[in-house]
Amino acid sequence: MNNQKLGTLLISCPDRQGLVAALAQVLSAHGVNIVDSIQHTDRGAEIFFQRIVFDLSEIATDRDTLGAAIEEVTTRFSMKYRLRFAGENRKKVALFVSKYDHCLYDLLLRHQMGELDCDIQMIVSNHDALAPVARQFNVPFSLLVKTKETKAQVEAQELALLAKNKVDLLVLARYMQILSDDFIRKFSGDIINIHHSFLPAFMGGRPHHRAHERGVKLIGATAHYATADLDEGPIIEQDVIRCSHRDEVSDLVRKGRDLEKIVLARAVRAHLDDRVLAYDNKTIVFE
Amino acid sequence: MNNQKLGTLLISCPDRQGLVAALAQVLSAHGVNIVDSIQHTDRGAEIFFQRIVFDLSEIATDRDTLGAAIEEVTTRFSMKYRLRFAGENRKKVALFVSKYDHCLYDLLLRHQMGELDCDIQMIVSNHDALAPVARQFNVPFSLLVKTKETKAQVEAQELALLAKNKVDLLVLARYMQILSDDFIRKFSGDIINIHHSFLPAFMGGRPHHRAHERGVKLIGATAHYATADLDEGPIIEQDVIRCSHRDEVSDLVRKGRDLEKIVLARAVRAHLDDRVLAYDNKTIVFE
């Protein structure tokens, strides 16, 4: 099967009877075969979620007609939806970094390998330390230094840059600056952050030092959507690695790097594949 | 929501367009709401698999009428299917054991705790060692000793016992006897076995000794459907645990017990929940 002939439809709406049938029917009516479908109902909140992957290779009409028909159904059922046809509307991504290079390298290498279905538009940093990495991978690099005084102004520049490049997703790949609430509210896309602890343990600064001091036997990393409340946005992915009394803080930092790379990459990949739905400060992540 | 009002439909059939819509429609037409649905298509083999959980609390007709309607659709599309209404047709299970008690205790305790939706009809053993455990949990215990000479005859007794009790699922919970091909062919239900290695590594006897000799850094356990080919049936669940040069064979045996219990319990639970579909010597396990 040609992956280029696939479409993805991601749905959420108040639960009611007949939703699945309605969507299945509209696709079937256009000669479109459902190759993968998964749904979830939050029984407490009475919300319905579904992700459908369908095959367009024998479509009886065309993409526009199908899109209009889907629009009609989703309106009827008050559905929020995202519809994407493979090969169209690749997501545009910006990476914000500081001095740590492990997450940056990891994302660039995965992109080069074809694991991340997106265009990496730019790397933005408050340091020039990683400019050579950007150059290695031919990604435009913007040095935008912020001080307490210039923060609002530089954030405005950043927002303009993101808007100009039509960035859909901003990945904070160990970016050591705190974005203002205002920035987060104004950015029209999504923001994914990686925090180097198993949230909600060790929110805030220096989590490895605090984990060492507390004597935990596992350290973690958490990828989440950034919201105005620092480290409290919806969690997309988490993982842990074993540590022991033998590990000094520098060992936790080293072990943490492997964890952060993998956890962030899984979260970004899930987001790019339209497998994540955020609601009620949580996420649905369809496998 | 009342779980007693749920039904489960498990489907497999040659892939073709319109399957999802047809099933969704028949349920919707009877006022039945789909609360959970997951599907998978094996693109190579062109086989379609789906598991649907639906809510009967506002059914517009009744279970028999719905059953007949589902029968009609599945026939039309040459679907193999299993339909089960919660509270009806609880699966009947037999446990075959020898001298090791850890898997037996684990399954009985999980059953007592309500984790396993089934009736445990009997425990069968070639030793009397575990009769007291059966007594503790009030499960009938049958001592059926086999020798080379009596094997065929005793297996016939076992089959009669299973048939009489309408056993759907036979769990080999560290049963140290090899069932004959004939037994496996004749038993009308399913058989789940636990093997104490990460199959296909260390098929056959004494896997912990061989793992120790090979110097592996992880040991495993595998739950699979028993087929005529020993240790080669469809794998349902596997897991591993770390070991090291410090572990002697007795340590591997000890660590293995925790693994075997959990892997077998997960496989049995998935089977009882109608989440497993076997085909082509593999399994689909819906989460």
Next chain:
Amino acid sequence: MNNQKLGTLLISCPDRQGLVAALAQVLSAHGVNIVDSIQHTDRGAEIFFQRIVFDLSEIATDRDTLGAAIEEVTTRFSMKYRLRFAGENRKKVALFVSKYDHCLYDLLLRHQMGELDCDIQMIVSNHDALAPVARQFNVPFSLLVKTKETKAQVEAQELALLAKNKVDLLVLARYMQILSDDFIRKFSGDIINIHHSFLPAFMGGRPHHRAHERGVKLIGATAHYATADLDEGPIIEQDVIRCSHRDEVSDLVRKGRDLEKIVLARAVRAHLDDRVLAYDNKTIVFE
């Protein structure tokens, strides 16, 4: 090798040059062979820790003489130490439980299997729910119900019971009462507790509910020494299991049971094997 001929020496002291040589020499001088030794130095705190397992089968003197010689060395170097000869001084354990039976069953079964080198002296509970389990395993069961008014008095009874039975280790196997600071101070032995979260996340009550609400992707369990500060004692062992948006609180509780059993059992086993040294609100756990 006969395990009954083994001795274990557990040491901690301020770090200084010559410690290892002094201990090795005293053992060697008595014809005692070191079969296993592991040491750790906390460079920051400048504390030295060592665990030595030695073989007494060719001892040139006798246990008392060896004991006296070890006493001499440890005094000279201001060492805290625990010395134990296999087969002597088995630790005496009390289990405190409430209504949940999974940890209790697990510990009793492991003990029956020979995994836990101790004598289980008694089970104490504030409910009679688990009396039948105690009976199954022939362990004395004491029902000691506490109310706000009687708490001090009942705790005094408990302490008397523990003292009378010379209990070295008290395991809180999902005991749903909070022990008073006074009790913890007065009990002369060690107390191990199991908390059903990945500490320090979700300290305090209802951790599974809070984990569900926060939308974490892993849940954990933590075994730690109980101290006056609730859930803040030295951590012995932790582990996690993956969860998802599909898991309701009841699923987390179910998954948590497997985790709690294993984490608590590992911690208790490490403690019984004299592999744990607590200091500075952390633990050294020698593998």
Next chain:
Amino acid sequence: MNNQKLGTLLISCPDRQGLVAALAQVLSAHGVNIVDSIQHTDRGAEIFFQRIVFDLSEIATDRDTLGAAIEEVTTRFSMKYRLRFAGENRKKVALFVSKYDHCLYDLLLRHQMGELDCDIQMIVSNHDALAPVARQFNVPFSLLVKTKETKAQVEAQELALLAKNKVDLLVLARYMQILSDDFIRKFSGDIINIHHSFLPAFMGGRPHHRAHERGVKLIGATAHYATADLDEGPIIEQDVIRCSHRDEVSDLVRKGRDLEKIVLARAVRAHLDDRVLAYDNKTIVFE
């Protein structure tokens, strides 16, 4: 503490009484403090293994005198040993690669990050595909193409190159050629290979395809010392990752990359830190 003042001693010998004392004493006599020590005795094979890390900052003599004294003890007890002073004799490493770049990038980045205490002398390949990567990291790249006819001759060139550069460790970082027995015998250093399966499952070619066909629920990777018997050398490190019916072979390949990188890096790091001792086709890996 200054890590540059550390020394490491790695020992193996027939077990006998007094070994630990003798080594501890010789170090103590030179004013050298043991900061870390771990030992293991294979009771079956009656072999003793020990790794000692010691602090030279207050040495009473000098490194040569200490070295001679250690030489004397090790000779007396027929010990095989490796002695290394931090900052001296960094291991020299060659990387053999083909077309896959993930392990190569991973090792180069870890080296750049300071995780691998060695000098990477060269990259050798039978393809020019990864020459640009070598260039990015300023490592000499040798293209040495082998055909069936030229294999012996090219291997001789490779051996000469390794000898000329005094290479101690050859890492086969997804090198897709089979080295001849002769090469392996003649190379004076160690060879670490990464195999993309959980050995001994799926030895030989196309392990991901075979894992997919068998329907396993976990895939693995194994780092081992290369010996004349392909995929049968002593295992240094292994790990696994969960997969499911949803994973096609290309997904296993993708998931396998993360695994291979981490497993190979851990094995190489353990080897470089003198934490690995191979014997009897197994390894001791001291943590």
